[in-house]
Amino acid sequence: MAASKTVGDALRSNGVSRRGFMKFCAATASMMALPPSMVSAVAAAIEKARRPSVIWLPFQECTGCTESLTRSHAPTVESLIFDSISLDYHHTLQAAAGQRAEDAMEAAMEENYGSYLLLVDGSVPTGDYEAYSCTNGHTHLSMLQKAAAGAAAIVSVGTCAAYGGIPKANPNPTQAAAIQDLVKDKPIINVPGCPPIPTVITGVLAHYLTFGTIPELDAYGRPMAFFGQNIHDRCYRRPFYERGLFAETFDDEGAKKGYCLYKLGCKGPITYNACATLKWNEGTSWPVQSGHGCLGCSEPDFWDKGSFYRPLSAAYWGDAKTVGISAAAGAAAALAASALARGKQKKAQQEEKA
Amino acid sequence: MSATTTVDYGTLGERAAAGLKPKGLSDEQKVERAKEAMIAGMTADMATYLESCIHCGMCAEACHFYISTHEAKYTPIYKLEPLKKVYRRELAPTRWLNRLTTRDITVTDLENWKEFAYDSCTQCGRCSLLCPMGIHIQSMIQVVRNGIAAAGMAPAELQAVADEQKDKGSILGAGPDKLREVVEKVKAKGIDVPLDKDKADVMVLSSALDFLKDEEVLAATARIMNKIGANWTIKSDGFESANFGALAGDRQAQRRISKRIIDAAASAGAKKVIVAECGHAYPVLRWEAATMYGKELPFEFLSVAEYLGQEVKAGRLKLKKVNGGDSHVTFHDPCKIGRLGGTFDEPRDVLKAMGVKLTEMESHGRTNLCCGGGGGVLMLKSAKRLREAAFELKREEVERTGAPTVVTACNTCMQNLQIGKEWLNWDKDVVNLVNLVSDNLA
């Protein structure tokens, strides 16, 4: 698909009414915390935006991010935006396959060199294990380096691409790395989550389309608009936390009454994402609402922080064996110190008698 | 090696005048000896106590010297500083770390601590009852004294008498000869005193501190013993209750002095040894003599008050009512007999048998306030101001009872109260138990 049509053209040709389009722009603007006066600017920008070329490279991933993004029961404006972006390469979604698909990608990259958006999901194996994830005989590391060279910006979709995710979890058998650890010379937007919320992607893209810039990012490279507050602060069960009402097990009275899930390991207090406000499946629900604690899946190394069911306050104090050995070491020191001290005392007492 | 074996002391007067600085001991040697003595005196109990202090300062509020002067330096735990430092640096399990944070003691410390280990501490033990951590401060003051004495720096008054008592067996010149003299005086009054019996069930002790004044107390004691009908004696080679070695902190002297009593009692085959009304004498003999001697003893030490109380209760001592039943007193528990001796009921049994009305002071029994004179403090000129301040506390307490008479059972308390009485022209009578009983034998 050529990148000559504007986004506005594409939407119109797909039957999106002006009203529907403005509604979307208003929602997008408010999601990005822009004042109402900006809505028309957003609309104008998106309308006139030239459909940027988008290359989507899936690496060491489970395809969950794509599934999340594309799962919809009815065509939504989000999915249409996607369609109206010139998605020049996407394994799962594209019809073409094999060498043809590869050639198409090469062509798109060449044609839009320096201006295409590179979307990546999955981590990248490195070092001795570089070949553990390949497409068409090319290692993903080499593909990343090639594709990154001509990209305007990179969006790391999902925690695996953003921070290494599950492949990177101990013992990291493939020496998997995050995109930001491998590409240092291009702007990178991390959109973590396992998977991320669909609306977040479109919000990021909408921002890029509107302003041509990267949205404001936090210290972990995540858009502040969606990852700026933590789950705990926006969780609807927060009053129960404050009142000290907790579910003790997954099916007790407290769980049935929708009490706080802190005791069951909820990592809400240290997780930054939009799940509590935007929710999933077009606002249907999210993990806590369904009765399971937040896993913290948008945070780096969430898989390595211990059990999902261990409360946040239960620090890793060691184990009985370590304590036992320490006590034995202390006892040895005590006995040695006492023996020497007693010797000193005896000597002094003998001198006294003299 | 202890301080007394290597140096030449000269005469008593020379020693006192020189403030007892043994010739040839450098400052380093003094500190060394002090440390040795303190290391030798430490026990696991003391180590536990010294590890426990949280610097809460509550002990100050139990100490009569602090309460009466409000000078922070008299805080009881502060009196133990040199011992704490030596413990932390030399014996504590974490001593290698402690040495980084705890300074070593200096000869100046020892000099400064004379005031705290001697002048401002009667070793009364009240602080040991209050400390929330359970620190037995009183038990450790003696070790500080041991340290200072080993360095040859004990107060001259106490060390001089300790030396005399250790070497010659006399106190202030009053030895066996003086005893014989006083015994004759008592006999002249018609009171029998079985001096130097070969064997006896009860060996009675006296004190030069008593009969240097007059023969009253010995006479009273003899009269009571005869009335009870006990098989008793007083031995000229072991009659002195007081132990100036203990007061000075000179362990060698203390041991030798106690041994004389033990030997005399053993040779007399005594079952009981009655310690005269003297403060420190009782705990030194009752609690420390056996351990110092190295063997369990075949006789028991009793204070006079204890003995009299037992005899009254057993019906062997009959008493008549004081003043026909019209007598109002308060009882001043001597610290060394009461809190540090366990004898509270016995003197009260005796008073009850004499029909007196007893009004207790607010702090009585085990919580009594010290008179301020014990532990050698009475002998120290430098402590006069402190004794006077402490006496004020006692005076107020006595006056609040409304009783015109204070009865006590310790020579030092007697003396201290008498001195206070004279100084303030106090209108209360101060009576010792032995005299009171002797005057009211039925």
Next chain:
Amino acid sequence: MNEGLYWEGMSLLDFARGPAFRWAVIIFVIGIVWRLGALLLSSRKDLSSPKGSTTGGGVKTLLTRSAPPHELEKNIVFQHYTGYAWHIGMFVILLFGTPHMLFFADILGFTWPTLPTPFITFFTVVTMGILLTLLVRRMMNPVLRKISTMDDYFSWLVAFLPFLTGFLAFAHITFGIRYETMLALHILSVCLLLVWFPFGKLMHALVIWPSRYKVGAAFARKGVQA
């Protein structure tokens, strides 16, 4: 947790909850057992005959020393009971604060009911107020000034910081610092307390028991209730 104690990109919170805490516990245990060796110093056997049961007296004093006779402590009641107040506050927070209970439950294997957050917040604020009052007292009272050492002030700080950081974290009053940083600081302040505990006066929490027992036994031996 990750079997290797360290990994790349470990956040401050991960460090605090993980390796920092592990090592703090190790040093805590070694230090405590080591310092309790003080109880093993030699003792001279007491050969005098006792007037009362030492064991009975010792055990009794463990409790009675918490409430001395009034005439002994009438001048120091404020200090004594303020001291209790803040300790009680500390135990309430430590045992009945939900996150703490969960921490202990992980070690002990059982849980117990806890207090609602506002109670814990109240206790924390009051306890901190008392601690500050006692600090001011220590700095102004002549007796305390005479006997206080660096240990007293440092131990105060080490004891105070967990309350402060815990309060700020738990109530989410973090002055712009991220919550997880505050939580990490709280856990690190506890690590500091654990590491300092065996070497400063915080150890009194343990030595108070043998100490009270021994003074009780010593006085009971003489026939006196201590």
